[in-house]
Amino acid sequence: MRHRERLKRMIELRLDGRLQRRIDASDVLQDAFLETSRRLEEYLRNPKVPLFIWMRFLTGQTLLRLHRHHLKAQARDLRREIYLHHGAIPQATSETLAAQLLGEGTSPSEAAIHAERKVRLQGALNSMNPLDRELVALRHFEQLSGTEAAQALGLREATARQRYVRALKKLKEILESMPGGMA
Numbered sequence: 541m542r543h544r545e546r547l548k549r550m551i552e553l554r555l556d557g558r559l560q561r562r563i564d565a566s567d568v569l570q571d572a573f574l575e576t577s578r579r580l581e582e583y584l585r586n587p588k589v590p591l592f593i594w595m596r597f598l599t600g601q602t603l604l605r606l607h608r609h610h611l612k613a614q615a616r617d618l619r620r621e622i623y624l625h626h627g628a629i630p631q632a633t634s635e636t637l638a639a640q641l642l643g644e645g646t647s648p649s650e651a652a653i654h655a656e657r658k659v660r661l662q663g664a665l666n667s668m669n670p671l672d673r674e675l676v677a678l679r680h681f682e683q684l685s686g687t688e689a690a691q692a693l694g695l696r697e698a699t700a701r702q703r704y705v706r707a708l709k710k711l712k713e714i715l716e717s718m719p720g721g722m723a
Contacts, residue, residue: 544569546592547572548565548569549683550682551569559606562610563610572603593688671693672703675707
C-alpha cells in the first residue's frame, strides 16, 4: 500500500484519454494489486529488481491489457496517438505530458492561452527523442528517483542521469526557440 499513490500517478499519466470516462485509475490499480498478490511468491523467490519497480511493471501490464481490450480497433491506427516510448507498458503521450506541465486555465482568455501553449509544448515534446521524453515523464510526473527511472528503462544509472539532464536542456532550448518562447 505504501506505493499506491506513486502507482496511481503512473496510471493517470498513461491512461488513454479515450478510456478515462470508462476506467478509473483506482480500478486499474485494484486489478494490478490482485495480479501482484497472485505473483508475489514468484517475485520473492528471485527478486531481480526492487519491489516498487516490479509492481510498476505489473501495473503497466494491467494498464496495457485494459488498453488493448477497450481500444481494439482504434489501437490499430497508429496515427491516432503518438506514444513516447515503446515498451511493456503504455507510454505517456505528448498530450498528457503537455497537460501536466501546463495545468489548467480558468478564464476564457486563460483557456485560449493554455490551448495554444499546449499545442506548442506537444510539438516540442514530439521533437525530442522518445527515450528522453520518457525519462522526463518518469522523473517529473511519476516522481521516480534517478535509480528507479534507470531500472524501469533498463539503463545504467549514469546513462539515465546524463540523458535526463540532456533532455531537460533540449526541452528548454526547444521552448526558447519557439516564437514567443515558453521557457
